[in-house]
Amino acid sequence: MSKERIGVYVCHCGTNIAGVVDVExxxxxxxGRLKDRGVVIARDYKFxxxxxxxxxxxxxxxxxxxxxxxxxxxSPHLHEQTFxxxxxxxxxxxxxxxxxxxxxxxxxxxxxxxAATYKAEAVVSGGVxxxxxxxPLEPLHVPIHPATLVVGGGIAGIQAxxxxxxxxxxxxxxxxxxxxxxxxxxxxKTFPTLDCAACILTPKMVSIGTHPNVTMLTWSEVxxxxxxxxxxxxxxxxxxRYVNTELCTGCGICQEKCPKKVVDDIFEAGLGYRKAVYxxxxxxxxxxxxxxxxxxxxxxxxxxxxxxxxxxxxxIEFNQKDEILTLQVGNIVLATGYDLFDPRRNxxxxxxxxxxxxxSLEFERLSNAAGPTDGKLVLRDGITEPRTxxxxxxxxxxxxxxxNYCSAICCMQSLKFxxxxxxxxxxxxxxxxxxxxxxxxxxxxxxxxxxSEGVLFVRGRVAEVTDAARLRxxxxxxxxxxxxxxxxxxxxxxxxxxxxxxxxxxxxxxxDVAKLFGISCSSDGWLTERHPKLxxxxxxxxxxxxxxxxxxxKDIPASxxxxxxxxxxxxxxxxxxxxxxxxxxxxxxxxxxxxxxxCNDLCPFNAITFHADRMVTExxxxxxxxxxxxxxxxxxxxxxxxxxxxxxxxxxxxxxLLLNLxxxxxxxxxxEAVAA
Amino acid sequence: MTEAFEPVIxxxxxxxxxxxxxxxxxxARIKYPPNIRLxxxxxxGRLDPTFVFKxxxxxxxGVMITGCHPxxxxxxxxxxxxxxxxxxxxxxxxxxxxxxxxxxxxxASAAEGHRLAEEITxxxxxxxxxxxxxxxxxxxxVQVTRSVEAI
Numbered sequence: 001m002s003k004e005r006i007g008v009y010v011c012h013c014g015t016n017i018a019g020v021v022d023v024e025x026x027x028x029x030x031x032g033r034l035k036d037r038g039v040v041i042a043r044d045y046k047f048x049x050x051x052x053x054x055x056x057x058x059x060x061x062x063x064x065x066x067x068x069x070x071x072x073x074x075s076p077h078l079h080e081q082t083f084x085x086x087x088x089x090x091x092x093x094x095x096x097x098x099x100x101x102x103x104x105x106x107x108x109x110x111x112x113x114x115a116a117t118y119k120a121e122a123v124v125s126g127g128v129x130x131x132x133x134x135x136p137l138e139p140l141h142v143p144i145h146p147a148t149l150v151v152g153g154g155i156a157g158i159q160a161x162x163x164x165x166x167x168x169x170x171x172x173x174x175x176x177x178x179x180x181x182x183x184x185x186x187x188x189k190t191f192p193t194l195d196c197a198a199c200i201l202t203p204k205m206v207s208i209g210t211h212p213n214v215t216m217l218t219w220s221e222v223x224x225x226x227x228x229x230x231x232x233x234x235x236x237x238x239x240x241r242y243v244n245t246e247l248c249t250g251c252g253i254c255q256e257k258c259p260k261k262v263v264d265d266i267f268e269a270g271l272g273y274r275k276a277v278y279x280x281x282x283x284x285x286x287x288x289x290x291x292x293x294x295x296x297x298x299x300x301x302x303x304x305x306x307x308x309x310x311x312x313x314x315x316i317e318f319n320q321k322d323e324i325l326t327l328q329v330g331n332i333v334l335a336t337g338y339d340l341f342d343p344r345r346n347x348x349x350x351x352x353x354x355x356x357x358x359x360s361l362e363f364e365r366l367s368n369a370a371g372p373t374d375g376k377l378v379l380r381d382g383i384t385e386p387r388t389x390x391x392x393x394x395x396x397x398x399x400x401x402x403x404n405y406c407s408a409i410c411c412m413q414s415l416k417f418x419x420x421x422x423x424x425x426x427x428x429x430x431x432x433x434x435x436x437x438x439x440x441x442x443x444x445x446x447x448x449x450x451x452s453e454g455v456l457f458v459r460g461r462v463a464e465v466t467d468a469a470r471l472r473x474x475x476x477x478x479x480x481x482x483x484x485x486x487x488x489x490x491x492x493x494x495x496x497x498x499x500x501x502x503x504x505x506x507x508x509x510x511x512d513v514a515k516l517f518g519i520s521c522s523s524d525g526w527l528t529e530r531h532p533k534l535x536x537x538x539x540x541x542x543x544x545x546x547x548x549x550x551x552x553x554k555d556i557p558a559s560x561x562x563x564x565x566x567x568x569x570x571x572x573x574x575x576x577x578x579x580x581x582x583x584x585x586x587x588x589x590x591x592x593x594x595x596x597x598x599c600n601d602l603c604p605f606n607a608i609t610f611h612a613d614r615m616v617t618e619x620x621x622x623x624x625x626x627x628x629x630x631x632x633x634x635x636x637x638x639x640x641x642x643x644x645x646x647x648x649x650x651x652x653x654x655x656x657l658l659l660n661l662x663x664x665x666x667x668x669x670x671x672e673a674v675a676a
Numbered sequence: 677m678t679e680a681f682e683p684v685i686x687x688x689x690x691x692x693x694x695x696x697x698x699x700x701x702x703x704a705r706i707k708y709p710p711n712i713r714l715x716x717x718x719x720x721g722r723l724d725p726t727f728v729f730k731x732x733x734x735x736x737x738g739v740m741i742t743g744c745h746p747x748x749x750x751x752x753x754x755x756x757x758x759x760x761x762x763x764x765x766x767x768x769x770x771x772x773x774x775x776x777x778x779x780x781x782x783x784a785s786a787a788e789g790h791r792l793a794e795e796i797t798x799x800x801x802x803x804x805x806x807x808x809x810x811x812x813x814x815x816x817x818v819q820v821t822r823s824v825e826a827i
Contacts (some may be wrong), residue, residue: 104702
């Protein structure tokens, strides 16, 4: 008979669990069969996580003198904290509560009711054995360094950085490009209000550049991240600009005089030129240019030096070296944005082959007053205004050959293009769509407005864009071949210009970023949030937050909201000054340690040190992350890990398999295996 | 044992990837056979081979070890250590007379609920074909189980 007094609580979760698992039976079985293991009470309840359910646990701890609690409900990732808090309210050490999952791991994945009930009982039994071996613990409190790192200087990163800086805390903003601004800086108008992107973005960029609490690190990349929440050490490579920013006044003479013209693939989307020494756009923040080493004549041939000769302040430094900076921060926001789907991957639409097929980003640059055509909407020749334009939606999105997801912004962006075309050129505009998706505030009103402006809509996925004329009137045009699914017929529509509403994709190096910061990606490659609904900006790694398109396709308002949300989460932490962490740590029993040093090379966090004088190994609890690899490796069982000790796991295995030894309960459920 | 044999499999999951994959399989209502019972570890690197011996000696017919994909470990590289141990483990089990196919190493990221469910289904089928774990008995009739437990 166990000396512990255990309470077992089985949740119905409405019908989520009770619909498949016979919860009353599980509770009764635990009360009877596990009585000699110390179970003194077993109850089932409709919603264990409700305040009534939690009160029930707290009350039982008081009245029945429970010393351990097992809750059989949903995943510990959802409600472990809830039930620990309930136990704490009842006066029990919160770590003496074990939550076992009979929803995600039983009722939601199995259909055979008998087998599911049987498995739920096994899972409860495993939990009871495990909790018997649990010891009371206290959470680890670690201080939070008040500085924050924001990676990515697009609108989401800018918003996050400004919120934190305005609250009085320091922010490091790291941006890979020479200027902050991101994709938004490339746009002309923003839907649905059509206010100009530069008018609303540049003031924010200037605030970042002049804010006393912001250290802006453009033309820089994060190389290494060490440490943990509250105490990250981040290594940043500040690439050589070859321009001394102390001396540079941003006058622009170097850019004017540089003889080397380079096609600007990034900011101008390949439509315009920049020089080898450049700022991406006139309103760039910071105003300092960079020298593009790969294209600079001096680095190629050793001569030229025009910029150096003509710089009035002598700011050009050809021998500048990359700088490696080490930053101390408490929290990190990743706002690294998206890449545009490359429409060359879908050759049917002719992008890259047919001159007058444009991507949406190219069109943004065309329509931008500061763009390569000064805002004139013209064909690739640079002069001809189109008289008919076809805008093709869902290029690379909602397509099983490329990306299954909806890119969220393209419908509204296409409507914006249609409106701009009507306004500036009066052209006939066709939209080829699968479904129109205009769900946010004032979006559908904008759709109605564009409809009333006489823009034409054809429902159907375009099969092909071709320049092979077959019918009269098609000569010299691009012909869009489409099945009009509302009219129920094939159509060939000749146009002068085609705009491909290319979808959004995770950055080509999103996986590397995820790995660098120790977080995970979804199967599409977007970074994964802690909870898709209730915790959209936190990640599974404490102290790392995500904002904007790095988490999934979204428009500007949603990116700004996420940037602000991430900063709110971080500010809360900084205000508290410390954070409570799970006390999952390994420690060495010096009496048992033989000094064999097998564990010494196993720790990737350098938490293990060997003391040669005493011939024992020691683990630094501040550096230990609790993976338990050293615990598993120690041949003398001198290392133990809290919350996942050998005793607990071995006991849980025994508990899980207890029912096997009970032949009258054996059931067959081959039928389900077939169904599965 | 003439009726359909229902194997019991113990699955070890990593808190960051495969346990979440199991959660995801649940949330997405992906079905798999109820023969598997999961244990959460912080990392596949935590898997002490003793746990596997313990599972077999306590009546499991198979053991599935799961973790993050190589290169995606939450603890940088500990799943590689699990991989090395796994190879040694298979060899040791063979020496005990346990078919190496009764242990399986599966990588499943937090997004791969489908993959995990599929692997579980496959493994249950494979162990069903292998039949119940038959412990060899020593000459004097004593079950080897005891000696395994002593390890």
